[in-house]
Amino acid sequence: MLDSLFRPKAVAVIGASTKELTIGNRIIRNLTEFDFKGAIYPINPKGEEVRGLKTYRSILDVPTDVDVVHMVIPAKLVPQAIEDCGKKAVKFVILNGGGFAEVGPEGAAIEQACILSAKRNGIRIMGPNCQGIINTDPEVRAYCNFTFTRPDIGFISIVALSGGVAELIHQAFSEMGVGTRLYASNGNACDVSIPEILEYYGEDEGTRVIVLYVEGLREPDKFLQAAAKVAAKKPILAMKAGRTKEGATAAASHTGGLAREDISTDLIFEKTGILSFRDVSELCNAAVAFSSQPIPHGNRVGMITNAGGPAVISTDELVAGGLKLAHLSDRTVEYLKGKMYPEVGLHNPLDVLATAGPDHFRAALDAMVGEDQVDNVYVNMVTPFFVDTDGIARQVVQVNKQGIKPLIVNLITDRRQRGETVRILRDGGVAFYSMPGTAARAMAALNRYNAIRSRPAGQVRTFDDVDRARAEAIILQAQGAGRKMLSAAEAYGVLQAYGISVADWRIAQDAAEAEKAAAEIGFPVVVKADAESIVHKSDMGGVAVNLKEAGAVRGAVQEMSQKLQAEDMRFFVQKYLPGGREVIVGAKAEEGLGHLILFGMGGIYVEILKDVAFKLAPVTNIEAQEMLSSIKMAPLLKGVRGEKGVNEKALVETLQRVSQLVTEFPMIDEMDLNPIIAFEDGSFVVDARISVKR
Numbered sequence: 001m002l003d004s005l006f007r008p009k010a011v012a013v014i015g016a017s018t019k020e021l022t023i024g025n026r027i028i029r030n031l032t033e034f035d036f037k038g039a040i041y042p043i044n045p046k047g048e049e050v051r052g053l054k055t056y057r058s059i060l061d062v063p064t065d066v067d068v069v070h071m072v073i074p075a076k077l078v079p080q081a082i083e084d085c086g087k088k089a090v091k092f093v094i095l096n097g098g099g100f101a102e103v104g105p106e107g108a109a110i111e112q113a114c115i116l117s118a119k120r121n122g123i124r125i126m127g128p129n130c131q132g133i134i135n136t137d138p139e140v141r142a143y144c145n146f147t148f149t150r151p152d153i154g155f156i157s158i159v160a161l162s163g164g165v166a167e168l169i170h171q172a173f174s175e176m177g178v179g180t181r182l183y184a185s186n187g188n189a190c191d192v193s194i195p196e197i198l199e200y201y202g203e204d205e206g207t208r209v210i211v212l213y214v215e216g217l218r219e220p221d222k223f224l225q226a227a228a229k230v231a232a233k234k235p236i237l238a239m240k241a242g243r244t245k246e247g248a249t250a251a252a253s254h255t256g257g258l259a260r261e262d263i264s265t266d267l268i269f270e271k272t273g274i275l276s277f278r279d280v281s282e283l284c285n286a287a288v289a290f291s292s293q294p295i296p297h298g299n300r301v302g303m304i305t306n307a308g309g310p311a312v313i314s315t316d317e318l319v320a321g322g323l324k325l326a327h328l329s330d331r332t333v334e335y336l337k338g339k340m341y342p343e344v345g346l347h348n349p350l351d352v353l354a355t356a357g358p359d360h361f362r363a364a365l366d367a368m369v370g371e372d373q374v375d376n377v378y379v380n381m382v383t384p385f386f387v388d389t390d391g392i393a394r395q396v397v398q399v400n401k402q403g404i405k406p407l408i409v410n411l412i413t414d415r416r417q418r419g420e421t422v423r424i425l426r427d428g429g430v431a432f433y434s435m436p437g438t439a440a441r442a443m444a445a446l447n448r449y450n451a452i453r454s455r456p457a458g459q460v461r462t463f464d465d466v467d468r469a470r471a472e473a474i475i476l477q478a479q480g481a482g483r484k485m486l487s488a489a490e491a492y493g494v495l496q497a498y499g500i501s502v503a504d505w506r507i508a509q510d511a512a513e514a515e516k517a518a519a520e521i522g523f524p525v526v527v528k529a530d531a532e533s534i535v536h537k538s539d540m541g542g543v544a545v546n547l548k549e550a551g552a553v554r555g556a557v558q559e560m561s562q563k564l565q566a567e568d569m570r571f572f573v574q575k576y577l578p579g580g581r582e583v584i585v586g587a588k589a590e591e592g593l594g595h596l597i598l599f600g601m602g603g604i605y606v607e608i609l610k611d612v613a614f615k616l617a618p619v620t621n622i623e624a625q626e627m628l629s630s631i632k633m634a635p636l637l638k639g640v641r642g643e644k645g646v647n648e649k650a651l652v653e654t655l656q657r658v659s660q661l662v663t664e665f666p667m668i669d670e671m672d673l674n675p676i677i678a679f680e681d682g683s684f685v686v687d688a689r690i691s692v693k694r
């Protein structure tokens with residue numbers, strides 16, 4: 001429970017300094033100037049007064065209990081200081097200074113010593129190498145932090161390892177006049193973790209929306225659990241950076257974080273219902289809308305404008321963001337009659353004209369809010385000098401206060417001259433922006449969230465016709481023999497044990513056996529070279545398709561034996577299945593997270609086309625269906641230009657069975673079913689590679 005961290009009654013600063021422009025001085029100043037409601041104890045061996053506060057030589061001299069201790073002392077002194085805090089029954093220590101894991105092995109050893117000492121003493125650590133926390137709750141006002149942007153009270157809570165980014169976001173909210181509720185930047189995060197902080201924010205009643213910035217996830221499973229729980233309660237808006245190899249390297253060498261070029265973070269966001277952003281200013285703009293606006297129930301927008309061009313840009317951006325312009329009903333048109341200037345066209349977007357005053361705007365706003373066809377109201381508001389723009393702003397505020405539908409304003413004004421108009425909107429809790437695209441994207445984010453929230457849950461199907469024992473025996477045998485890659489026979493054996501349809505096959509040692517196998521399977525057949533060293537068979541001439549009679553089978557075997565030298569060479573004889581669509585299904589183990597499941601257009605060009613979709617196992621029926629419909633070539637699966645479509649149900653089932661297989665066998669490292677050949681009446685694996693962890 002992080003209550004004592006975010007709602008401390010007494011805070012001490014070990015390393016409090018009389019010198020301005022030191023962290024040890026700034027924290028004391030931040031606490032006093034922000035009017036912290038608890039006690040503040042500067043600790044300093046010299047005992048000099050700091051910023052007019054009585055200073056103690058040791059934490060042990062402090063007269064009351066202490067919840068939070070900041071440490072602003074050299075890293076090597078920290079473990080001992082934590083021991084002292086233990087004697088004082090301190091609950092949380094915020095390690096603001098650097099010199100820990102982020103600087104190398106020596107610092108990492110000190111960090112380890114801190115963790116041990118804290119554990120022994122029942123103390124939790126925030127940081128090290130971090131800024132700390134902020135709580136703007138009027139009852140608390142804990143500015144336990146050395147950031148320079150004085151907090152404003154608000155409803156958005158921020159969490160990030162990176163102090164730089166957390167501060168950037170926090171500052172953006174102050175500039176936009178919305179403030180912050182809780183703030184946490186935990187640097188190296190050796191103890192108090194992001195999942196824990198998320199859970200705390202989830203329970204904090206004053207937090208309406210959570211903003212998260214990550215560069216990678218340390219304990220993805222814990223994060224997933226916490227995020228799913230919290231995202232069910234309130235919106236989490238997140239950004240993951242370090243998407244490029246270069247960016248990931250910068251992150252790794254900076255906060256000691258674990259960023260890499262991963263997609264699993266995005267998949268976790270998607271699975272848990274976190275709204276993901278690629279751009280930090282877009283994230284901030286959206287958060288402002290979430291902090292004051294209701295979530296829309298649909299994607300139809302009613303637009304009011306008093307300028308032409310901005311409405312055009314806004315419409316483009318809204319449509320690109322998945323919204324559509326609502327059709328106004330006769331009742332609304334009737335309502336507007338006589339309330340607008342006569343030249344006004346009574347349709348959506350409703351151009352009230354530049355000369356429109358407060359009454360015109362109010363009537364237009366009431367019409368949009370009252371219109372059943374409208375789920376979102378978007379206002380383009382230019383402030384010409386010849387109309388009462390303050391009056392218009394007041395009307396907007398009144399309608400905004402009703403909180404019936406999300407209302408987003410694009411305000412085109414000179415803020416220096418129109419300070420009062422801006423103030424009215426800001427104090428009235430209106431979400432307003434100064435660019436049509438920015439405002440439109442904030443509205444699109446609200447709608448994206450509505451779509452996530454109202455998506456059907458889906459079910460993870462568990463097939464009970466699987467032969468788990470047989471699959472297990474095959475895998476254990478390969479592991480026992482020290483092999484990473486399963487042979488073709490083993491791989492197909494595992495697939496069949498899990499009810500995954502494969503093309504009929506046999507293994508042959510030589511040409512005679514291959515001919516016999518082909519006769520059993522029925523011509524035409526395919527012959528493939530099977531040896532541990534041969535990975536991409538067709539690249540090396542190890543695949544011969546459409547063999548129509550025994551002589552062709554013999555010829556293929558002889559040719560492969562000559563061309564490809566391998567001690568363990570066998571021949572894989574398989575039914576030839578012409579004319580279907582080639583797709584790929586794959587799986588890959590992710591450290592601490594289970595498996596990624598992949599679906600896409602398959603065959604030998606899969607790496608070139610890269611037309612694939614990923615999900616996290618276990619995949620639900622809805623997720624499996626989404627994988628099919630989200631690839632670019634999805635229409636090909638449905639059938640185009642008179643061609644027949646494929647049996648999507650069979651593919652969905654294959655995905656679900658693969659998902660079950662890898663979930664039940666975490667030791668499966670990677671799996672490639674490429675291609676699976678899909679037809680109108682079913683689909684069959686014709687190439688399978690499965691590798692296991694040793």
Ligand code: ADP
Pocket residue numbers: 503526528535536537538539543545574575576577578582602603604674675677686687
């Ligand atoms: P690899 O991927 O190792 O090169 P595959 O077994 O995937 O070898 O075969 C390469 C290609 O040959 C497949 O993408 C497919 O186009 C074709 N092919 C392989 N087996 C069959 C089969 N049984 N029926 C029809 N086409 C096949």
Ligand code: MG
Pocket residue numbers: 603674675687
């Ligand atoms: Mg293949």
